[in-house]
Amino acid sequence: MRTQVAIVGAGPAGLMLSHLLHRSGIDSVVVERRSREYVEQRVRAGVLEQGTVDLLREVGVSDRLDREGLVHRGIELLFDGVAHRVPMSDLTGGRAITIYGQQHVVRDLTVARLATGGRVHFDADDVTVSGVDTATPRVTFTVDGRREELVCDIVAGCDGFHGVCRDVLPRSVRQLLEREYPFGWLGILAAVPPSADELIYAHHDRGFALASLRSPTISRLYLQVDPREDLADWSDRRIWDELGIRLAHGGWSLGDGPILEKSITPMRSFVCEPMRYGRLFLAGDAAHIVPPTGAKGLNLAVHDVYVLAEAVADWYRTGSETSLDGYSATCLRRVWRVQHFSWWMTSMLHRFPGHDAFEQRLQRSQLEYVVGSPAAATTLAENYVGLPWT
Ligand code: FAD
């Protein structure tokens, strides 16, 4: 098989890249390890930045997003039992976030690719990438017991944090920068109408909690837990009780109901520099991970492939490698801004085991400053809705 761009991974990064390239008349093939059903049902992110929504609209993949996405113009920060609204749109000239499940973004992009003849190979085993330091790199994989070889000009490593592409960068070339946090998030999806109109980020002595939603009938909630915790120890009753305690404020109460899905995710910050080696370009979680507190991972993945698609199109159009050469540095500038924001939100809102009273007072002071100062609130708001794209 021959294509111009071989894309490893059919997550938001890989599918969006394939779609953007198609719009520029560039052929690509997507190779995905999992089944289509699996990737379209994997429950993960839900917060889309203004820039992500604008791009989905611009490239014609927003019919369902426009119908079902929930536009949010503020968030609540809850501490000491009092909720404080951060009016994001007022502080950012009208920008907003949209709640729309990542699996719906993946489904919409898959439908768009297949409708225009896009080639997406699901259930591909043993994917290997070779020859990225030559003009004809190769991606090989097994489907239906057959070994296939894809010869291409460029490989896009969009295969997430546990993918194979990052390891193709020689150790002598790449630098991995990393922080682990001493906690994770237990996330649930529940068949119960959301109890609040806006997202509530709660700082509590027992740990962080977050109330989010997916639709008028589906809630999405998270609890800070020890990352080594066994999910089996968290009965539905225990989860609802703990959420009720951490999210309690005023006369507000949390409605409960059947839990449809639950999982525990560890939290880390991670960056691989550079994001390119020869003809291999990393994008999304393959190159960087942020803790979810800032709701940024999916948005950063989409930004990477937007930059990459432009650079690849420029190369085919002009023959100049200038844009491709600038890819890593351009992306890393935004990656580090988002790393800082996500680390800052995480540090401000979680309970750190081992923190003494001094650190707890600093945390409290930071929260009071953010809700009390329009300048500090604007810093949160403009990063949360997403700084302008390059
Ligand atoms: P992925 O979505 O991980 O896609 C990679 C794809 O590659 C997968 O389909 C995988 O199966 C495939 N793959 C892996 N290995 C191989 C291989 N060897 N060969 C072929 N295919 C392979 N982000 C936000 O912006 N907002 C949020 O609110 C948010 N909340 C989150 C909540 C949770 C609980 C979690 C876990 C994450 C959250 N994120 C959030 C992060 C977001 O989900 C990720 O950043 C996003 O999925 C990155 O997209 P991606 O396409 O780079 O990677």
Ligand code: DHB
């Ligand atoms: C959701 C996830 C996040 O990481 C976040 O900060 C806010 C909301 C969500 O899944 O709805």
